[in-house]
Amino acid sequence: MLALTLLVVGSAGFVYPFLWMIATALRTPEGVAHAGAALWPLQWQWSNFAEGLGSFPFLTYLRNSLLSTLVPVVAVVFSSSLVGFAFARIRARGAGVLFAVVLSTLLLPQEVTIVPQFILFRNLDMIDTLWPIIVPTFFGSAFFIFLYRQFYLRLPEALTDAALIDGAGWFRIWFSIYLPLSRPIIIATAVLQFMSYWNNFFQAAIYLTTDRWKTLPLALAGFQSVNGTDTPLLMATALVVTAPCVLLFFVAQRHIIGGISFTGSK
Template sequence: MSASAGAVRAEGARPRPLGPRVFAVTLLVVGSVVFVYPFLWMIATALRTQAGVSQAGVSLWPVQWQWSNFSDGLGSFPFWTYLRNSLLSTLVPVVAVVFSSSLIGFAFARIRVRGSGVLFAIVLSTMLLPGEVTIVPQFILFKNLDMIDTLWPIIVPTFFGSSFFIFLYRQFYLRLPDALTDAALIDGAGWFRIWFSIYLPLSRPIVIATAVLQFMSYWNNFFQAAIYLSTDRWKTLPLALAGFQSVHGTDTPLLMATTLVVTFPCVLLFFFAQRHIIGGISFTGIK
């Protein structure tokens, strides 16, 4: 009986047509080349001379290598001051949004109170508001608090969580068994202790995804920095690039070398953490 069934399955398992697979692979390769070409051109231009840029055309191989573009570009403005400001305005929000969003998401998932569903719907509705709508009242608020031209307007809002990440954490915690909470409550643990000692250690995939996405968003944060920061003391690297372009706009190799250094952390982080990002976000949707 089993042999006949195996023969039927063997006959039914016909090989897939080669044409669609070749077309799919070709389409992916062409699409990858189209998307990666600008980045490769930026790397090649960062290693060229000023005269080599006009002579290169679409070529990705520098005729004359000039590694001094990196030192000259970074030395033309206070790079370390801007790097410190970018690290402060990025790493602090990463830690803040991970803990605050996780805590709020845990409350929505496990603490049953009247009106929590309505409150969660209000939190989700804030994702429909673009940042340009809220920037004016926020600016007035931070101006009255005397926080303009500091990093506080960029850092403080992250301590109240992000609606998108709150949604992800809530969906993730709903997947975990209720027995974890019941056992901890029987042992006398409070809600904060349950979240910090049980749920937060179990949410490693979504924590990594949140941290990486938040890092990439705030490392490249230009809009808020341009609104709140004006002096060189607190300017970040995205603002430095804008100022660098206005001063050295015609020196393309220096501009590309500086841009490559600024974007390198995001590229490197995404390259090593893309599996965790995809796994953490998709894991929240599995029931």
């Protein structure tokens, strides 16, 4: 009973701010001042959403966010899967050392690598485009490479041996055998990558300078600086921006947990 009580209280503490944001998005400015911590709006101001999203080129920013999110999702899924398969199944001299080097990149904070990356993309004339955000994902992610490697190590090695006997090459083995069996970890990778890049503010703020390529996190930051005192409009805009990640997580949370905790037992 105590555990259930603690679970309910803890869940309420996490859920309450999101519910308050929804309630505030439907209030008038006067209603926010009088409502306090209440979660039920007295006046339902649905026009806050249209007014908030109409204050900036929402469709342009939405297109840019989709491009800078969906393309990296596909790129990371396939590149990390391919590299993880190579580390798990191809025996080569120095593979362990190379894998350790790949994992060591997780220790480098993004702030350390952003300067050389910025210089590189500036020399390639890619500043103020989505390419600096998209291109690095085609080389995989060290965290997801680790997950894929551990996932493939738990699959029967007889799959590889049988395919090699039948004359299949390594790429064919990965694409035709291992990739179709990777559905749990693919879903987990896709969801986690989507959530990371949909909320990607740091890279967008570094590389994007004009409205043509700005994404929704940048739009929300700019909206806050201009309309920070209009809490209902700010909450309505923030709710629209954050809703995809929240909905996606609740829909796919079972797959995320299943993909990461997969043990290979039947």
